Amino acid sequence: MKFALSHRHKRILIIASTRSRRRAIFLLGGVVVGAAAAVLAQLADWAQLLFADLLGHSRYIPFVVTPLGFLLSVYLTNRFFQNAQGSGIPQAIAARRLTDQTARAKLVSLRIAIGKFLLTLFGLLAGASVGREGPTVQIGASIMFALGRFSPRRQPGLILAGASAGVAAAFNTPLAGIIFGIEEMSRSFETRSSTLIIAAVVAAGLTSIALLGNYTYFGTSAMGLRGGIDWLAIPACGIVGGAAGGLFIRCVVAAGGSAAFNRRPLIVALLCGLAVAICGFVSGDTIYGTGYSQVKTALESGTALPEDFGVLKFLATTLSSVSGLPGGIFSPSLAVGAGLGSNVAALFPATPIAAIMLLGMVAYFSGVVQAPITAFVIVIEMTDNHAMVIPLMATALIAYATSRLIAEEGIYHALARRFV
Missing domain, CATH: 1.10.3080.10 (Clc chloride channel)
Structure with a gap:
């Protein structure tokens, strides 16, 4: 009887430890994603200001800088950061659908996250009509994927949480981040992961607010339709x-x-x-x-x-x-x-x-x-x-x-x- 009780307690401790580690991974990932989103937001603003300074010298500068910037960005992407092209959200969606870890790593990894971060800034510096929010989703999914090596069974949930946290932190829109994860990323509601995903979104949002302040992305608009x-x-x-x-x-x-x-x-x-x-x-x-x-x-x-x-x-x-x-x-x-x-x-x-x-x-x-x-x-x-x-x-x-x-x-x- 003692042995059975001891074995049961041991099993309970293992389960509790596993769950605590899983929660810690989601929370830590949310904090890191929020910090990455805040840094990218600040640097993206600076990149656009630098491009505006170039325009201040001559309106004809983009005829040289923009085509060459596009060319160099695509070359670096294809040569060193394959699958970092575009917004990055399709890659995060595909990574959730895949079951092979090696195949996932080709779409969401720390190497791709670094390339996405740098080349998004480079595109804005060259005058491209792009945003930083989609890249934040792939960066968030990549960060969570890297942390997910400590909990490989939860990889799809972690990728979803990283993507949702990316949207929430990029726009300071936590509710939209959760809805984006359900409606766009997974196209379903996952009861088992929902609490952890919300925790990651909250952690990312609070980190972003701590670094950038609590702001409304497009300001406050009280206008409405009168009928x-x-x-x-x-x-x-x-x-x-x-x-x-x-x-x-x-x-x-x-x-x-x-x-x-x-x-x-x-x-x-x-x-x-x-x-x-x-x-x-x-x-x-x-x-x-x-x-x-x-x-x-x-x-x-x-x-x-x-x-x-x-x-x-x-x-x-x-x-x-x-x-x-x-x-x-x-x-x-x-x-x-x-x-x-x-x-x-x-x-x-x-x-x-x-x-x-x-x-x-x-x-x-x-x-x-x-x-x-x-x-x-x-x-x-x-x-x-x-x-x-x-x-x-x-x-x-x-x-x-x-x-x-x-x-x-x-x-x-x-x-x-x-x-x-």
């Missing part, structure tokens, strides 16, 4: 944004599957960089980088963006995405949506323009990722505008349905197929 004709802006933005999002998916997926594009990646990168420089020059230097500052200023002041901003930002983001350089599409997509919303606002002169820009942001983003819940939650959290909850939800659903008529699945899952 009547204002509500017609919902289907208008939903259809326009959803159609544009579906078109973006088709363009990027088609380019990625093109033999001509894959045969000469450096020439493609050079030409894409030159085309982005042309878009930048035509736009008056407004479409380079994430587009964050332009959109934040427009939302807070309630003023329209330039008429050609949405279209040119769309072209620059598409070209940056098909070029193969590392960089995300989160922030640029929100900027494209704001530009399209500003165009739609011309049809509703009596409606607050900031409200319609928010509709445009959620519509285009929902059209691109085809994850409507993530789309409206992230916009609500980034603007702290709860008066727009119902309009944003309705717009996201209309945009999602419209995008599905053009593209069968969202950009991340469509691209993830290449890595499985």
Whole structure:
């Protein structure tokens, strides 16, 4: 009897120790992901300021710097950091689907995380229309994968937690991070991992807040729709944004599957960089980088963006995405949506323009990722505008349905197929 009791106690201690270690891994990973996101955010801002300084010397500098920057970034990616191209979210999705650890390590590893970190900054320094948020997801998944070697049975959950924590820390949007993990990364709710994933998101969020402060990504916007004709802006933005999002998916997926594009990646990168420089020059230097500052200023002041901003930002983001350089599409997509919303606002002169820009942001983003819940939650959290909850939800659903008529699945899952 003593032996049986002793054996039982020993088994309980082993289980408790295993669970404690697992919790510690998720929490430690969340802290590290939050710190990495905060450092990347700060350095990304500095990279864009350095590029702005170059523009201050001459508006023609991008015709040299941007094409050469694209070329060098793609060369370094293909030579030293394979599978670090693009936003990185498709790689994280694919890594969760894979069961072989070696195959996973080719998509999420510390080496790829380092390359993603450095080359995302390099892309912004060259004027690419990319964001840092998607790369933060792959970096977060890579960090968790590395820590997961101490708990290999939980690798899929750790990758999911790292990706969710990356979104939460990058935007200071913890709820959106959790929704992103459920709706976009896993497409299901995992009861066994849910508590640990939330713990990782909280740890990442608190670390980011400690380093960057508690902020609202796009500032605070209290504008709303008053009713009547204002509500017609919902289907208008939903259809326009959803159609544009579906078109973006088709363009990027088609380019990625093109033999001509894959045969000469450096020439493609050079030409894409030159085309982005042309878009930048035509736009008056407004479409380079994430587009964050332009959109934040427009939302807070309630003023329209330039008429050609949405279209040119769309072209620059598409070209940056098909070029193969590392960089995300989160922030640029929100900027494209704001530009399209500003165009739609011309049809509703009596409606607050900031409200319609928010509709445009959620519509285009929902059209691109085809994850409507993530789309409206992230916009609500980034603007702290709860008066727009119902309009944003309705717009996201209309945009999602419209995008599905053009593209069968969202950009991340469509691209993830290449890595499985």
